[in-house]
Amino acid sequence: MIGVVLAAVRRDLLVALRQPGDIVNVLLFFVIVVTMVPLGVGPDRDMLRLIGPGVVWVAALLAAILSLGRLFAQDFADGTLEQVLLSGQPLSLAVLGKIAAHWLTTGAPITVISLLLALAFDLGRGPALALCASLLLGTPCLSLIGAIGAALTLGLRGGGVLVTLLVLPLYVPILIFGAGAVDAAVGGLSPQSHLMLLGGLSLGAGALAPWAIGAALRVSLE
Amino acid sequence: MTSLAHAGPTPGGSVLQAVELACERAERVLFEGLSFAVAAGQCLHVAGDNGAGKTSLLRILCGMLAPSSGQVRWRGRPIREARDDYGTDLRYVGHLNGVKDDLTPAENLRMWAAMAAQAQDPSRITSALQRLSIERFAAVPCGRLSQGQKRRVGLARLMLGRAAGVWILDEPFVALDPGGVATLNALIEERVRAGGIVVLTTHQAWQAPVEVLRLDLTQGPGSGPVS
Numbered sequence: 227m228i229g230v231v232l233a234a235v236r237r238d239l240l241v242a243l244r245q246p247g248d249i250v251n252v253l254l255f256f257v258i259v260v261t262m263v264p265l266g267v268g269p270d271r272d273m274l275r276l277i278g279p280g281v282v283w284v285a286a287l288l289a290a291i292l293s294l295g296r297l298f299a300q301d302f303a304d305g306t307l308e309q310v311l312l313s314g315q316p317l318s319l320a321v322l323g324k325i326a327a328h329w330l331t332t333g334a335p336i337t338v339i340s341l342l343l344a345l346a347f348d349l350g351r352g353p354a355l356a357l358c359a360s361l362l363l364g365t366p367c368l369s370l371i372g373a374i375g376a377a378l379t380l381g382l383r384g385g386g387v388l389v390t391l392l393v394l395p396l397y398v399p400i401l402i403f404g405a406g407a408v409d410a411a412v413g414g415l416s417p418q419s420h421l422m423l424l425g426g427l428s429l430g431a432g433a434l435a436p437w438a439i440g441a442a443l444r445v446s447l448e
Numbered sequence: 449m450t451s452l453a454h455a456g457p458t459p460g461g462s463v464l465q466a467v468e469l470a471c472e473r474a475e476r477v478l479f480e481g482l483s484f485a486v487a488a489g490q491c492l493h494v495a496g497d498n499g500a501g502k503t504s505l506l507r508i509l510c511g512m513l514a515p516s517s518g519q520v521r522w523r524g525r526p527i528r529e530a531r532d533d534y535g536t537d538l539r540y541v542g543h544l545n546g547v548k549d550d551l552t553p554a555e556n557l558r559m560w561a562a563m564a565a566q567a568q569d570p571s572r573i574t575s576a577l578q579r580l581s582i583e584r585f586a587a588v589p590c591g592r593l594s595q596g597q598k599r600r601v602g603l604a605r606l607m608l609g610r611a612a613g614v615w616i617l618d619e620p621f622v623a624l625d626p627g628g629v630a631t632l633n634a635l636i637e638e639r640v641r642a643g644g645i646v647v648l649t650t651h652q653a654w655q656a657p658v659e660v661l662r663l664d665l666t667q668g669p670g671s672g673p674v675s
Contacts (some may be wrong), residue, residue: 233562237551240559244550244589305544306560309605312510313564314535320563448513 230315234311241300242331248296249331256289256336259342261350272350278347279357279408286336286361286404287397289369289405291390292419293332294376297324297434302380308447317443318436321377323371333365349412356411356421360404363424369394370431379440462488462523462537464509464614464645471504478504479665491636491658492645500604502605503543503651505665506618506644510540510649516625522614535564537613541620545602549591553582553601556590561608577609580631596623615639617648633657 242249262283264274301307301324310320340361344354375393379385407420463485472630478501496502507513509513509520511527511534518525522534547556552575561568577583580600582593590598606615615636618665621629636646637657 230565232561237559237563240555241548241550300548302455303544304548305542305546305602306548308542308544308562309540309546310563312535312540312575314532314538315563315565323514335506406471409550 227316227319230319231323231326234320235327236317238324238327239330242327243383248293249335249337252289252332253294253335255292256285257339257343259285259288261346261373262264264346272364274347275349275412277354277387278344278349279405280413281347281403282340282343282357283360283364283401283405283408286365287338287368287401288393289336290332290365290372290397291393294329294389294393297328297373297376299376299385301444311444311447317440318353321373321439321443322432322436325439328373329366329369333361336365337361343356347406353408353411356417357408359421359425360417363421363428364400364404367400367424367428367431368397370428370435371400373439374435374442377439377446380443380446400424405425462614463521465521465524466509467519467521468506469508469515469520471501471508471513472516473501473504480517484661484663486645486647486661488643488645491640491648491656491660492663493654493656493660494649494663494665496649499611500665502665505611506540506616506647506649510538510616515539529641534614536566537609538616538617539606539613540616541602541606542618542648543622545598546605547566547590547598547601550589552585552587552589553577553593553604554586557604557608560605561632565610569625569633572608573604577601579607579635580604581627597627598624599623600626600628603632603635603662606639614645615647617646619649620654621650621654 234402239365260282263277267277284324296309301310304389311317338441341354342357349357372393374390375389379389382388403420403423407417410417410420465485469482471478471591482505484492484545494502494505504513508515511520511531519528521527522530522537525533527534543649546560548559551559554577557573557576559570570578574583574586578587582597582604585593590601593601603620619657620632624632632659633655640646640658
């Protein structure tokens with residue numbers, strides 16, 4: 227059982243390493259969007275501190291959406307997805323592995339980079355760590371929920387726009403608790419309750435999303 | 449050679465059985481009331497014009513497409529219930545090769561075996577690549593191989609697995625050179641002699657290496673399918 231998950235992780239990481247441009251583009255997009263904002267609104271420190279958490283989180287959502295395209299589309303186009311489906315192994319396990327690999331190549335680097343970007347918004351040490359922690363706990367949920375949208379729109383024309391419209395509204399709670407955790411830290415409060423909610427969302431999505439994604443993929447492959 | 453159109457499930461025997469299958473695509477009935485059985489050591493050639501429903505039938509036999517009515521049974525059990533059993537025995541080569549362009553042929557086979565929870569014996573993978581004459585390219589990313597070479601990588605999957613399994617091949621000869629066609633014919637012959645089941649479609653003039661059952665989907669629905 228675990229072997230199938232690990233095999234999927236290993237395979238997708240290997241494929242991602244062979245075409246590093248895909249990952250780098252998404253991360254560059256994230257960095258550029260975030261750094262554009264201080265340039266646009268000017269160097270008012272109080273204002274930057276106020277909007278910083280929201281900006282980083284919105285950019286993380288958009289970067290996650292941008293990277294969803296490669297999650298299943300290539301496997302669908304080259305036929306490896308139908309081979310996985312026919313292997314008789316539970317599809318949800320392979321899906322879980324693919325999402326883990328997706329998180330390792332988008333959510334994890336975004337979490338690390340956010341520590342640097344916190345400087346651009348003059349976030350202190352506490353809020354910067356809160357930002358990092360909120361992304362660490364929240365980005366897995368972005369990958370999991372995004373994968374449902376990617377699976378449902380697989381093979382459709384104009385699927386890219388559709389998946390954005392489908393998934394972004396579902397990201398709202400993650401955005402609220404994620405940015406809220408940092409806001410609390412900026413205001414000198416403990417971000418703990420927000421972080422626990424984020425972790426809970428990710429765990430819940432981790433338990434339920436793979437089944438939904440597996441079912442959606444079966445429909446898309448018919 | 450004949451096969452009973454309504455053969456009952458034979459416990460223990462490896463029989464791929466279609467029971468009253470019907471398929472509708474785009475509100476058109478492709479076939480209905482289609483029943484047949486392919487027993488161990490038999491090869492079924494599905495014939496028919498373009499759009500007759502050959503690919504749909506093969507996808508139904510794989511379990512990828514749900515028939516609008518009827519069911520497919522493997523060793524007497526509906527394949528929807530016996531997914532993991534059937535998955536272990538089934539090898540499908542369709543219009544897509546199921547080969548990742550970024551990985552080498554050896555990596556492709558290894559990763560497929562790992563994800564399908566099949567035994568990953570490196571020597572078997574090497575011998576499969578040798579048999580399909582692509583061992584020279586074992587370290588080249590598949591994206592740089594030709595269409596025919598990629599098809600050979602997809603076909604190499606057939607050689608990893610149990611002898612008594614089912615091969616479902618949708619136009620497997622496409623893109624193959626004469627040498628490749630001969631190799632595939634030899635593989636089919638060996639498999640059938642070893643008690644495997646092969647179901648295939650092809651539009652090319654095919655010199656079947658073994659005696660085949662023929663199912664023509666053009667003849668119209670409900671006809672006694674196998675001759």
